[in-house]
Structure formats: structure tokens, C-alpha cells
């Protein structure tokens with residue numbers, strides 16, 4: 444089905460269709476989305492991309508499959524949701540596609556491949572696959588491959604389970620293409636992609652006494668080029684860089700990126716809003732982009748004590764933290780992304796707004812991912828949030844922002860200024876080619 448501009452699921456926010464993750468393949472030709480119902484939908488870009496249209500509607504559904512099903516953990520009497528937490532593509536080596544998908548506990552490796560030929564003319568089987576009566580076979584025939592309608596098949600290749608006591612929040616494929624990591628609230632495990640029955644625990648933050656628990660792992664990622672480096676962030680606002688060459692257990696970090704909070708501005712919410720919700724290495728491998736509740740920060744791997752760039756995403760919410768805490772919004776986890784040349788960063792906000800920052804010119808823009816905009820194929824117009832009185836008709840006041848509409852998931856495709864956003868409360872996905880100059 445061609446979803447033209449937006450892929451609208453026309454559904455209730457709590458239903459299984461709500462998108463929980465989005466991820467482009469390395470080439471940008473494919474886009475995978477995971478949803479609360481455990482399904483994965485893969486979209487493929489049409490060959491001719493008309494770059495002149497504002498929206499790239501030329502992604503069509505390529506394959507849909509059920510990746511995870513609800514399960515029940517009888518030992519702990521716990522329901523294990525089928526919701527897809529993360530999807531990661533393996534680098535494409537030949538025509539088949541491989542991707543890892545995970546829910547809270549189990550990671551699966553999927554192979555998605557095309558079939559456009561089928562063998563015909565078996566000697567021992569008839570066309571329906573039934574075994575023939577051997578006594579009636581009188582001649583020998585040579586089976587041939589005949590063209591058929593294109594069939595895209597998704598098959599589970601490996602299941603990596605029973606390695607996480609807590610909920611998996613991240614998976615990341617290593618640049619060696621042989622290993623990957625999976626992280627939960629307290630531990631990070633290292634897997635070999637071809638071995639399912641064991642993994643190595645490389646980070647363990649679980650204290651002997653759970654009452655001493657002070658931080659949880661929020662996200663972890665491998666370095667894009669150095670297979671021995673990985674970064675993980677925590678709820679206390681720190682990001683650690685670990686080097687697997689120095690020791691097998693990376694509890695001792697190689698570097699710690701943390702910005703000291705000004706004691707004068709410290710409040711009850713300081714720690715909550717400093718929790719890192721996403722971390723992404725730049726494509727060059729030199730920088731780390733972290734997202735906390737109110738800002739996005741760029742860190743140079745060579746400088747630990749403070750970020751080289753800080754971008755305010757929605758600083759006007761600083762006076763609203765109490766309300767945001769009461770509605771649990773303060774725990775929302777916004778993702779962030781670099782564009783292909785590491786020159787623009789992008790992250791989501793409330794009211795279906797998302798923000799883009801140009802690093803060189805220091806320009807920034809707020810755009811709205813709305814269903815109406817998609818329908819009209821309109822150009823995304825910059826939006827502005829004002830704190831006091833409206834200065835322009837199109838401005839929106841802080842008090843009228845809708846906190847139920849949020850752009851939590853973002854992904855950028857390498858080959859274009861193409862951006863996808865999956866909104867949690869308005870469950871649709873827009874693909875936009877954004878030209879903000």
C-alpha cells in the first residue's frame with residue numbers, strides 16, 4: 444500500500460498499532476517500524492525519488508511480519524509485552540536483509556528475502572507437494588525454475604533469550620559485524636550474532652543490595668568504527684565510554700562525560716531532567732550526541748568535563764516541571780539523531796513539534812509533524828512557542844501546548860535530508876524532506 448505522505452493507522456493511541464520504534468537501513472532504501480503489537484513493517488523507497496516534493500511519499504510497504512508475541516513468565520508471574528523496543532539493521536552484504544528486533548526480554552534476528560522464482564517439475568512430488576505414488580512414475584524429468592509473483596519472506600533466524608533480568612532498552616550492532624550488545628536497566632551483554640546460547644556480561648551496575656541502587660542504564664551504543672568502544676548513559680545524566688581492550692568487564696569506564704549542575708539552580712527536578720534518554724555517536728565517530736529532558740548536547744570524545752555544544756529543545760518548560768512531573772511527562776524519553784554529514788541534529792518535543800539545529804550556523808527551527816500538514820502536502824512551516832503574549836498569529840503559547848502529542852522517535856537517513864518521526868500519541872509516521880533554508 445502506498446502511504447503517500449503519512450502512514451495513518453487511524454487508530455486509538457493505546458492500540459497495538461502505535462509505533463514504538465523507527466530505523467532506516469544504512470543505505471536509506473528501507474525503513475523499518477516496530478509497534479506495540481509486536482509487528483514490524485518494512486517500507487522500501489521507490490526507485491525514483493522526486494526530490495522536489497516536500498514530502499517523500501515514495502516509500503511503499505515491502506514486508507510486514509509478526510516479530511514478537513505476548514508471553515508469560517511463570518516463575519515471576521509477569522506478562523512479557525510483545526511491544527518492539529528497538530530495531531537495528533545489519534549492514535547489507537547481499538540481496539537478503541537482516542535485522543535485529545527486541546522486546547523487553549528477547550532479541551530476534553530476522554532475515555527478509557525476496558523470491559521471484561519457484562521450482563517446478565519434481566520427480567517424486569506433484570505440484571501441490573504431495574509425494575507421488577512411486578509405482579506410477581515412469582519417466583525422469585528435470586525440475587526447472589519458473590518466474591512467479593515477487594514474494595517477500597521474513598524468517599526468524601536466531602532467538603537470543605534468557606539473558607536479561609530487566610527490560611531491554613537498547614541493542615547496537617558492532618562495527619565488526621559479528622557481535623552486538625543488548626542493554627537493560629542494570630546490565631549490558633555482548634553477543635556473537637551466530638551464537639544464541641550464551642552472552643558475556645560486560646557492564647553490571649547491580650549493587651549487592653538493591654537498596655543502594657542509585658542509577659540505571661538508559662541507553663547503550665557501539666562506536667561506529669572502533670569495535671572495542673561503546674558508550675552508555677544513565678539516569679543520573681552521565682555518559683560513560685568503555686574500552687573493551689583494557690578489561691573484559693567494563694564497569695570501570697575509560698571516560699565519563701558529565702556536566703556539573705550549578706548548585707544554585709539545583710532543585711527537586713534536577714536529577715530527573717538530567718537523565719539521558721538517548722545517545723548517538725556521530726557518523727565520524729568523533730562526537731557523542733546526548734538528549735536529556737530539556738536539551739541536546741554534543742560532546743567531543745576528547746573532552747569529558749563539558750559538552751562542546753548545548754541546544755535548548757524546549758527551555759520554556761522549565762517553569763512547568765511540576766505539572767510535567769504530576770502527569771509523568773517528565774519521564775518521557777525523547778530520541779535524537781544526526782543527519783548524514785553530522786551537520787544537523789534533530790530531536791522531538793511536545794505538541795508534535797520537533798527541533799532541528801544546524802551546528803555551523805547555530806540556526807534552529809521548530810517544525811510540526813501534524814496529520815493535517817501531511818494531508819495537504821503542505822510545506823512544513825516553522826512554528827514558534829512564545830512565553831508571554833503572542834507576537835505572530837502563528838505563534839503558540841506554552842500554555843496551549845498539548846503534552847499528549849509528542850515526537851519521541853526520530854531517525855535520519857544517511858543519503859538524504861530525510862527524516863522520519865513516529866509520534867506516540869498520534870500514531871503515524873511522516874517522512875519529510877526538510878528544506879529549511
Ligand SMILES: *[C@@H]1O[C@H](CO)[C@@H](O)[C@H](O)[C@H]1NC(C)=O
Nearest residue numbers: 619621622634635636637638
Ligand atoms: C562468532 O562466532 C563465530 C562462529 O562460532 C566465530 O567464527 C567468530 O569468530 C565469532 N566472532 C567473534 C568476534 O568472536
Ligand SMILES: *[C@@H]1O[C@H](CO)[C@@H](O)[C@H](O)[C@H]1NC(C)=O
Nearest residue numbers: 782783784786787857859860
Ligand atoms: C545535513 O544537513 C546539511 C544542512 O541542511 C545539508 O547541507 C547536508 O546535505 C545534510 N547531509 C545529508 C547527508 O543529508
